[in-house]
Amino acid sequence: MPSLKITVIGTGYLGATHAAAMAELGFEVLGLDIAEEKIDLLRAGRAPMYEPGLEDLLRRHVAGIEGSTGRLRFTTSYPEAAEFGDVHFICVTTPQKAGEYACDMSYVDAAVASLAPHLSRPALVVGKSTVPVGSAARLGQVIAGLAPAGPDVELAWNPEFLREGFAVQDTLRPDRIVAGVTSERAESLLREVYATPIAEGSPFLATDLPTAELVKTAANAFLSTKISFINAMAEICEAADGDVVRLAEALGYDDRIGHKFLRAGIGFGGGCLPKDIRAFMARAGELGVDQALTFLREVDSINMRRRAHMIELTREALGGSVLGRRIAILGATFKPDSDDVRDSPALNVAGQLHLQGAQVTVYDPKGTENARAVFPTLRYADTALAAAVGADAVLHLTEWREFGELDPAALGEVVTERRILDGRNTLDPAVWRKAGWTYRAMGRPTA
Numbered sequence: 001m002p003s004l005k006i007t008v009i010g011t012g013y014l015g016a017t018h019a020a021a022m023a024e025l026g027f028e029v030l031g032l033d034i035a036e037e038k039i040d041l042l043r044a045g046r047a048p049m050y051e052p053g054l055e056d057l058l059r060r061h062v063a064g065i066e067g068s069t070g071r072l073r074f075t076t077s078y079p080e081a082a083e084f085g086d087v088h089f090i091c092v093t094t095p096q097k098a099g100e101y102a103c104d105m106s107y108v109d110a111a112v113a114s115l116a117p118h119l120s121r122p123a124l125v126v127g128k129s130t131v132p133v134g135s136a137a138r139l140g141q142v143i144a145g146l147a148p149a150g151p152d153v154e155l156a157w158n159p160e161f162l163r164e165g166f167a168v169q170d171t172l173r174p175d176r177i178v179a180g181v182t183s184e185r186a187e188s189l190l191r192e193v194y195a196t197p198i199a200e201g202s203p204f205l206a207t208d209l210p211t212a213e214l215v216k217t218a219a220n221a222f223l224s225t226k227i228s229f230i231n232a233m234a235e236i237c238e239a240a241d242g243d244v245v246r247l248a249e250a251l252g253y254d255d256r257i258g259h260k261f262l263r264a265g266i267g268f269g270g271g272c273l274p275k276d277i278r279a280f281m282a283r284a285g286e287l288g289v290d291q292a293l294t295f296l297r298e299v300d301s302i303n304m305r306r307r308a309h310m311i312e313l314t315r316e317a318l319g320g321s322v323l324g325r326r327i328a329i330l331g332a333t334f335k336p337d338s339d340d341v342r343d344s345p346a347l348n349v350a351g352q353l354h355l356q357g358a359q360v361t362v363y364d365p366k367g368t369e370n371a372r373a374v375f376p377t378l379r380y381a382d383t384a385l386a387a388a389v390g391a392d393a394v395l396h397l398t399e400w401r402e403f404g405e406l407d408p409a410a411l412g413e414v415v416t417e418r419r420i421l422d423g424r425n426t427l428d429p430a431v432w433r434k435a436g437w438t439y440r441a442m443g444r445p446t447a
């Protein structure tokens with residue numbers, strides 16, 4: 001049984017999953033959040049967001065739940081967390097600043113400022129949030145100035161690469177563990193945290209602080225670039241009558257390129273990739289090397305063009321205007337297996353069509369509640385079939401598995417016009433066309 005005690009500060013996608021995973025690995029864990037309602041949910045073994053497998057893990061470990069190991073508890077108290085933990089993981093959000101590209105560090109800064117004055121015994125503070133390079137060194141100084149235990153409290157940076165929808169799996173079986181450290185003691189503590197049977201086998205890379213911070217932003221910049229690359233190819237395919245899906249398939253067989261992240265469509269969204277590439281550009285500017293990342297401006301604008309193009313295709317399909325036309329939208333979240341609608345291309349397209357006068361009805365298997373909070377004026381249906389009733393066009397915008405299993409014939413019975421636009425290129429054109437639908441995709445031939 002591991003002897004280190006762990007606190008996890010922030011219980012969003014990252015923190016809630018990390019806390020539960022650490023308990024699964026055998027640690028005594030205390031999760032902290034300043035939002036009482038999240039703590040209440042977690043104490044009851046409920047996840048504050050939809051994430052496959054997370055509630056099972058919570059129920060297995062949250063103290064007070066019948067049959068649980070009791071290894072996982074939650075609090076809103078910083079003094080309690082400081083007293084409890086040997087290793088404190090900072091997992092709070094780093095959103096985009098309103099009206100700018102830069103990262104809003106206020107949540108990380110507040111977490112450190114709230115924790116550090118209570119650290120009166122040796123401890124390691126480990127940042128996991130995605131931050132602009134240089135933040136860790138700055139926060140290390142802040143901690144040194146505030147912690148009563150002085151040099152016995154150190155800072156390390158250990159970025160997290162989890163994907164929503166796969167958060168539990170990615171946390172328990174990470175592709176790699178990156179540990180930005182400034183001392184052997186910090187490195188050996190982090191090695192101890194990850195020296196568990198489950199995380200064994202993942203490469204462990206000890207680096208300096210800036211490199212650790214950069215691994216995360218560079219990874220997200222690379223992934224975004226890959227998606228925008230294939231979406232640029234989709235623009236070319238559309239102009240030249242090529243098929244971007246076949247192109248991507250053929251490209252992917254080259255091991256140096258690979259098949260992953262080559263799905264063309266309405267582009268990337270979510271709480272990470274869009275804001276991370278913008279924050280990266282802003283930070284490069286501050287460092288005086290903005291030219292190194294000007295290509296990311298292009299990556300961002302190719303991505304945003306995809307949403308505009310989907311709207312253009314819809315308008316075209318409906319004879320030049322969407323005014324008064326009924327449009328069924330399948331999907332509101334930024335990706336399947338998540339209820340997250342942050343910077344969701346699907347919801348953005350739905351909202352823009354609504355603002356252009358279309359009668360939009362949205363169906364999403366898990367994201368309706370969050371979508372309604374952002375866009376209360378849209379109509380929401382409880383099933384794909386209900387959304388499609390009377391529709392002049394159906395838009396497939398998030399590739400939930402259930403949309404791939406829809407029966408085109410049954411859907412065809414309820415719509416006004418059998419017209420479908422596939423914004424994710426995951427439906428089978430042959431199946432839909434055979435059932436009498438006009439199928440249009442992004443970057444693929446029209447028939």
Ligand code: UDX
Pocket residue numbers: 160161162163164165220223227260261262263264265266267268269270271272273334335
């Ligand atoms: C991403 C990174 O993958 C993860 O490593 C990091 O820790 C956080 O950011 P996430 O935001 O959960 O994870 O989603 P991801 O699976 O990367 O997808 C991001 C967006 O790209 C989604 O909107 C998705 O639909 C889109 N996407 C992905 C494409 O449009 N095409 C693809 O080929 C892949």
